[in-house]
Amino acid sequence: MSQASVLVVDDEAINLEILSEYFEGESNLALHTTSNGEDAWAALQNPDNSFQVVLLDRMMPGLDGIGLLKRIKADPRLAAIPVIMQTAAGSPEQIREGLEAGAYYYLTKPYRRDGLLAIVHAALADAETRDALRKQLNQHVYSLKFMDQAEFSIRTVDEAAQLASFVAHACPVPDAAIMGISELLINGIEHGNLGLTYSEKSALKLSDKWQDEIERRSKLPENTNKRVHLSFRRSEKGVELVVRDEGQGFDWQKYLEIDPARAFDPNGRGIALARMLSFSSIRYEGCGNIAIACIDAPEGIPTSE
Structure with missing residues (x-):
């Protein structure tokens, strides 16, 4: 089974360590971590990378989570990638802002390992379903020759x-x-x-x-x-x-x-x-x-x- 690549973006080193531990033992997931929005954007733009899920901290200096999310959703090559927002703040206004910007799901810190992995796997499954539907549509267009x-x-x-x-x-x-x-x-x-x-x-x-x-x-x-x-x-x-x-x-x-x-x-x-x-x-x-x-x-x- 091929690995799904997950991009984790968080400016707190301790959070990156915890998340890395959470993903240990998940042999079907390959983790790539960055500590700020600009580095994450550069990783997303790198043609050698192909991420299936982005786990994104909302509050970061410089390019914050919302700003990076908007960039992702504005790029046709990246827009289909599910982005899971993680934040310590859970006000309805902030959650609404993230969802309207295109967030797949919100995780409020602190969260449990099993909860995080369940959401990541759900995001991967949904992305695979959408990809299968797109391929099926292309096949139907090709089938017009019949x-x-x-x-x-x-x-x-x-x-x-x-x-x-x-x-x-x-x-x-x-x-x-x-x-x-x-x-x-x-x-x-x-x-x-x-x-x-x-x-x-x-x-x-x-x-x-x-x-x-x-x-x-x-x-x-x-x-x-x-x-x-x-x-x-x-x-x-x-x-x-x-x-x-x-x-x-x-x-x-x-x-x-x-x-x-x-x-x-x-x-x-x-x-x-x-x-x-x-x-x-x-x-x-x-x-x-x-x-x-x-x-x-x-x-x-x-x-x-």
């Missing part, structure tokens, strides 16, 4: 980005697919459901007001219930994506190719680039509010397993 049919609907530009990232994982080459899927979804929102014209978008992009206008139009009563729908279908030939909006359509023919006349416009190349880089083909149906994009199955790469 998806043959799916239906989705979105309303906002932010949702379009999230859905594009998700569905791209089900395509033969995700990195190539994501830009094209995003382009079709965003076009469905802004030009379809929200009725934004090409010239309006150009002016808004140049004045850096595009996002504000999208948000304004999204809140209008006539648009609040409009959605863009995406159908995903996989066959032996490849992947077919059907994107349908609830707008009036647009004159799509001239946007399938890159027009030099629009070369200096801040927009207008998305569909053509998607056709070249993301999809094997794009065609439109209806009034232009239905886009059908196909991605051929690469040779030697199965479309379903």
